[in-house]
Structure formats: C-alpha cells, structure tokens
Amino acid sequence: MDDYLKEALEIVRAQAKVRVMTSQEIVSMVRNLMHGLKAVVQGGSGASSPTAQEDAKGKPLDAKKAIREKSIICMESGKSMKVITKRHLAKYGLTPDEYRAKWGYSKDTPLVCKELQRARRKKMQDMRLWERRKKPE
Numbered sequence: 001m002d003d004y005l006k007e008a009l010e011i012v013r014a015q016a017k018v019r020v021m022t023s024q025e026i027v028s029m030v031r032n033l034m035h036g037l038k039a040v041v042q043g044g045s046g047a048s049s050p051t052a053q054e055d056a057k058g059k060p061l062d063a064k065k066a067i068r069e070k071s072i073i074c075m076e077s078g079k080s081m082k083v084i085t086k087r088h089l090a091k092y093g094l095t096p097d098e099y100r101a102k103w104g105y106s107k108d109t110p111l112v113c114k115e116l117q118r119a120r121r122k123k124m125q126d127m128r129l130w131e132r133r134k135k136p137e
Helices: 003-018 023-041 086-090 096-103 114-127
Strands: none
Touching: 003 023, 086 096
C-alpha cells in the first residue's frame, strides 16, 4: 500500500474517533489528504484541487449535502455552523424563506443541523405541552 495512503488513513482514523463521519466524508478526506501529502512531499504547495462535492471556497455544490449531522454549511458564506440564523442571512440580503427558495430547499426545511433538530424534537416530546393545555372538567 502507498505510504501516502497509509498516512492519510491514520489521520482519518484519528478524526473518525472524535466525531461522527459519513462514509462519503471519510473517503473524500482520505483522498484529499493522500493527494495533499503527496504534493507536500514532492515540493508542491499542498493545496489540492477542489473535490467534486465542494467548490474552491469549500462550499458544497449540492445544497442537500450542506445539511449534515453536526453542522449545516451556509451556501452563501461557506461557513459551517449549527443553525443558520435570520441575522446571518440578513448580511447577504436574504430572509430564511428566500434562502430556501434560492438553494432549492422545501419551505418547511429547518436551517439547523440534524443532531440539533433531533434534540429539539425530543425535548418537545418530553415536555408534552399539548397535555398541559387541557383543562380538567
């Protein structure tokens, strides 16, 4: 096996131990690291060309892939965050509804990462607010 591949696999294995990664993220990271390590050793800058999934600024090209388990990537700024807020979108002259329309999300898609969305849903189910509103007769 190629030395660059071994090194890349070690780095990705360490990264996968500390955060949840999809198989696509793992493969992409191994590929990018392998090419980057090769470029550094051969005297290049180490900057690899953008992958098929991301453009030069690191933004995902497919808006559906921007919503991840532990983060959501803003398609306007390329920043990774847990929630895309109204305030953040206002910097780009957009409302959340305009952002969803521009990037092809459905109207009811929450602009939060999947982990936070699940946590909020569970908390609301545990609170059972609909039962508290019923008045005893």
